[in-house]
Amino acid sequence: MNKSVRALLGATALCSVAVAANAxxxxxxxxxxxxxxxxxxxxxxxxxKTGIELExxxxxxxxxxxxxxxxxxxxxxxxxxxxIGMYETPIWGANGWLVPLDDLSEEYNAADILPxxxxxxxxxxxxxxxxxxxxxxMVMYRTDLMEAAGLEMPDAPxxxxxxxxxxxxxxxxxxxxxxxxxxxxxxxxxxAFITAMSNSFGARWFDMDWNAQFDTEAWANTLNFxxxxxxxxxxxxxxxxxxxxxxSLFQQGKCGMWIDATVAASFVTNPNxxxxxxxxxxxxAPDNGLGKRSNWLWAWALAIPAGSQKTxxxxxxxxxxxxxxxxxxxxxxxxxxxVPPGARTxxxxxxxxxxxxxxxxxxxxILSADPLNSTVEESPYVGVQFAAIPxxxxxxxxxxxxxxAAYAGQQTVEExxxxxxxxxxxxxxxxxxx
Amino acid sequence: MARSVTKxxxxxxxxxxxxxxxxxxxxxxxxxxxxxxxxxxxxxDPPIFLFFDWTLENYAVVQERSNYTNFLWNSIIIxxxxxxxxxxxxxxxxxxxxxxxxxxxxxxxxxxLSTKMLPAVGVLYPIYIGATKMGLMDSHIALxxxxxxxxxPIIIWMLYTYFREIPGEILEAARMDGASLKEEIIYIxxxxxxxxxxxxxxxxxxxxxxxxxxxxNLTVTKAAPLTAFIASYSSxxxxxxxxxxxxxxxxxxxxxxxxxxxxxxxxxxxxxGAVK
Numbered sequence: 001m002n003k004s005v006r007a008l009l010g011a012t013a014l015c016s017v018a019v020a021a022n023a024x025x026x027x028x029x030x031x032x033x034x035x036x037x038x039x040x041x042x043x044x045x046x047x048x049k050t051g052i053e054l055e056x057x058x059x060x061x062x063x064x065x066x067x068x069x070x071x072x073x074x075x076x077x078x079x080x081x082x083x084i085g086m087y088e089t090p091i092w093g094a095n096g097w098l099v100p101l102d103d104l105s106e107e108y109n110a111a112d113i114l115p116x117x118x119x120x121x122x123x124x125x126x127x128x129x130x131x132x133x134x135x136x137x138m139v140m141y142r143t144d145l146m147e148a149a150g151l152e153m154p155d156a157p158x159x160x161x162x163x164x165x166x167x168x169x170x171x172x173x174x175x176x177x178x179x180x181x182x183x184x185x186x187x188x189x190x191x192a193f194i195t196a197m198s199n200s201f202g203a204r205w206f207d208m209d210w211n212a213q214f215d216t217e218a219w220a221n222t223l224n225f226x227x228x229x230x231x232x233x234x235x236x237x238x239x240x241x242x243x244x245x246x247x248s249l250f251q252q253g254k255c256g257m258w259i260d261a262t263v264a265a266s267f268v269t270n271p272n273x274x275x276x277x278x279x280x281x282x283x284x285a286p287d288n289g290l291g292k293r294s295n296w297l298w299a300w301a302l303a304i305p306a307g308s309q310k311t312x313x314x315x316x317x318x319x320x321x322x323x324x325x326x327x328x329x330x331x332x333x334x335x336x337x338x339v340p341p342g343a344r345t346x347x348x349x350x351x352x353x354x355x356x357x358x359x360x361x362x363x364x365x366i367l368s369a370d371p372l373n374s375t376v377e378e379s380p381y382v383g384v385q386f387a388a389i390p391x392x393x394x395x396x397x398x399x400x401x402x403x404x405a406a407y408a409g410q411q412t413v414e415e416x417x418x419x420x421x422x423x424x425x426x427x428x429x430x431x432x433x434x
Numbered sequence: 435m436a437r438s439v440t441k442x443x444x445x446x447x448x449x450x451x452x453x454x455x456x457x458x459x460x461x462x463x464x465x466x467x468x469x470x471x472x473x474x475x476x477x478x479d480p481p482i483f484l485f486f487d488w489t490l491e492n493y494a495v496v497q498e499r500s501n502y503t504n505f506l507w508n509s510i511i512i513x514x515x516x517x518x519x520x521x522x523x524x525x526x527x528x529x530x531x532x533x534x535x536x537x538x539x540x541x542x543x544x545x546x547l548s549t550k551m552l553p554a555v556g557v558l559y560p561i562y563i564g565a566t567k568m569g570l571m572d573s574h575i576a577l578x579x580x581x582x583x584x585x586x587p588i589i590i591w592m593l594y595t596y597f598r599e600i601p602g603e604i605l606e607a608a609r610m611d612g613a614s615l616k617e618e619i620i621y622i623x624x625x626x627x628x629x630x631x632x633x634x635x636x637x638x639x640x641x642x643x644x645x646x647x648x649x650x651n652l653t654v655t656k657a658a659p660l661t662a663f664i665a666s667y668s669s670x671x672x673x674x675x676x677x678x679x680x681x682x683x684x685x686x687x688x689x690x691x692x693x694x695x696x697x698x699x700x701x702x703x704x705x706x707g708a709v710k
Binding site: 031032033034037055056058059060062063070071078079188189242243244247248249251252254261263267 | 474477478479558563566571650654658665667669670671672673674
């Protein structure tokens with residue numbers, strides 16, 4: 001090998017090292033759920049297209065929430081992209097902690113984002129986080145048990161029908177509970193469910209002067225109905241059941257109905273995990289004829305903290321991860337049932353996706369939730385199963401602990417509501433709302 | 435005079451000790467067993483104890499998804515580093531308190547212990563901002579320093595207890611033979627207190643290994659130890675118990691093995707000075 005060839009090879013090697021050394025790396029904080037893990041498995045596609053490397057920090061939802069809140073509120077800059085929800089986005093957007101996503105490319109087609117999602121992830125009309133996937137809640141039920149009970153599930157059931165069907169499907173000897181619902185303490189667990197349910201009973205967290213409303217008849221009706229139905233037809237220990245516990249019960253054929261996140265539909269219909277995969281039907285979350293249903297609205301979305309030094313690269317990643325191209329990439333690798341749902345309108349115009357049994361009901365559920373107008377009577381807050389104010393998470397966790405204690409029979413519903421009223425009013429007074 | 439123990443009493447004591455031991459070990463055993471189950475078997479009701487289709491799939495998935503070696507290496511650096519640094523600071527401190535106590539020594543010891551009662555989250559923001567401003571976020575140095583400081587009261591307390599059992603006359607004799615303070619600590623005190631120092635070291639390595647608040651909050655990707663590795667497999671929306679169990683087993687295995695081989699030293703050190 002002559003000298004010039006050696007020199008050329010050497011220079012090439014040095015250049016490649018230099019390019020590698022200069023390659024930009026994004027640090028992404030995310031939650032541990034199926035869609036996010038799937039994205040990590042497909043991130044080579046993004047790196048191949050852009051040359052940008054990705055580093056993932058995957059944490060449990062509550063740990064992640066605390067971790068990214070610490071970082072963003074101190075302008076720490078540890079992360080270039082954060083996975084956050086509908087609760088944080090408007091609050092952080094208002095604080096100036098997030099980079100506005102108002103200059104995404106034309107090819108990205110931001111107008112394709114479902115309006116309910118875009119609305120919940122915006123502050124003052126500006127989008128601050130792009131939805132990776134969205135969800136509402138709906139009824140998942142056993143078609144075989146419903147048939148055996150001689151009942152037919154309407155597309156839009158009432159709570160009275162749900163209670164009647166739950167009682168008819170319950171068979172304690174066969175270890176079948178008519179209905180499984182969240183009762184576990186925590187604002188994102190049982191707290192989220194009961195708040196969404198209360199909307200359909202005409203209840204609300206606050207009046208227009210931020211006074212707590214737990215002393216109203218609507219809240220008493222909500223809790224008494226929930227507890228009465230669960231005592232009749234729910235599983236033992238329902239006061240400590242959350243999403244995972246109910247998913248486990250449903251997959252093992254121990255629930256007649258389960259009202260929970262629409263993303264659970266892909267789990268319960270997956271024959272690898274679910275014993276009842278081929279006998280699951282779907283319906284809208286119940287109502288009481290008051291004009292509001294009991295379904296929630298949530299999105300896991302990608303946002304750029306204001307402290308990031310790599311805003312342009314971060315926007316490139318967000319455009320890739322929440323694009324229609326990414327949806328097609330997942331469909332090609334994992335099938336249409338596993339694409340991230342609930343974020344884009346065009347997904348629900350795609351005949352391939354609409355063949356998925358729960359696609360239409362998921363869309364209908366999302367469309368029927370309105371975070372800007374979630375309660376029967378006027379309320380001062382944004383959010384369906386939460387109020388988008390910083391104090392809510394702490395207050396709702398305490399309140400849901402009182403509710404769970406009532407479900408478990410450690411106190412009466414009246415006592416729990418009286419405590420919830422005092423906890424909420426005290427906290428709101430301390431925070432300067434009242 | 436030794437109290438006589440009948441055979442029946444011995445058998446009863448042994449049975450009680452084994453029952454308590456197994457009860458304490460059961461959650462770890464269950465975690466290990468779950469790590470070899472499928473996700474469906476992991477949530478089966480009634481639970482399946484031993485008769486299931488054993489699989490290594492969860493370990494394969496965890497290995498594929500995470501760089502275990504990197505997390506393990508970070509755990510070793512942080513736990514050993516913080517313990518060694520803690521001993522370097524604590525041995526002279528415990529020496530002065532044990533052999534040259536002042537009127538305030540007891541108060542200082544109590545005050546040091548009281549700092550352990552402070553909730554960690556109370557100082558999260560100042561430490562987080564400090565680490566960020568000094569460029570120490572996601573570094574071994576920050577974690578070694580913070581965890582050393584957190585465990586320092588325990589290290590000093592344990593060493594103080596052991597040092598108090600060593601007769602002061604021996605140190606006086608060394609001084610009369612011309613030993614300097616440094617020589618006295620290194621050549622006389624430390625060798626005599628080796629069992630105590632060893633057990634202090636082992637216990638603090640375990641405490642540092644299991645520390646989950648600071649190791650998650652002050653790391654991102656480079657310095658994240660096994661606690662962050664476990665946290666990445668927990669999920670409130672999705673059934674990943676078998677994978678979480680596999681990750682937990684991989685995280686506790688090194689410290690479990692270390693504890694198994696050093697249990698004699700640990701017990702000897704922990705009971706050192708208990709019988710006078």
